[in-house]
Amino acid sequence: MKSAFLGSLYCVLMLVGLGLSTDNRMPPKAPGLSHLYTVNITGGDAVPVGPGPRGTRLVVPILGGNFAGPKLKAHPPLGTVLPIGADWALTDANGVNGSLTANVRQTFKTDDGAFIQVFETGEVQPDGSAFVRLAYETGSEAYYWLNTVVAIGIIHNVDTNHLTIDTWQMTAP
Known part of the structure; x- marks a missing residue:
């Protein structure tokens, strides 16, 4: 029974796929972005842990x-x-373009007392710009929706120990 269903599903998918030639298909719509927040961070002195x-x-x-x-x-x-x-940053072992990978863990506290764990990973680009992917964890009812958010951010260096990250939530096209 199960294999008959899977066989039929495969046939339907093959027939549908024949009509979806990449030559005549419209490009997919890009997801939307909705400004989530801007964060200003003060960092301390970097501690070089060494090569690994x-x-x-x-x-x-x-x-x-x-x-x-x-x-x-x-x-x-x-x-x-x-x-x-x-930020437990990592520089590329091969030294390609001086690349740096961010690996950040931070904790936000909202004005109403909720705690939100923020996880960021990202890369410094060859042109010096820096982008991060963000994920969240909270048990707060008011902010529980953050647990499923997919977000991206752009890092702006203010000075040696200060940076700003503009963050957007991705939305369906």
Whole structure:
């Protein structure tokens, strides 16, 4: 019974696939982006941990910061970035273009007392720009929707120990 169903499904998919030639197919629609928040982060002095099998590790502690945006803050005061995270950055073992991979863990505290864990990974691009992928974890009912958000961010260096990340939530086309 199960194999008959799978065989029929395969035949239907093959017939449908024949009509979807890549020559006449429209390109897919791009997902949308909705501004989630902007975060300002103050970092501490980098601690070079040294070389390893994947490159040279550099740990930069997060000393604090603040965040605000239409989906997390409808009014002041700003949310707080707690001083309990860091970026465990990794430089490329091959030294290609001086590449750096961010691996950040940080904790946000909202103005109503909720805690949100933020996980970021990303790459510094050859032109010097830096992008991150973000994921979230919270048990707060008010912000529980963040647990399923797919977000991207653009990092802007303000100075040696300060940066800003503009963050957007991806939405369906």
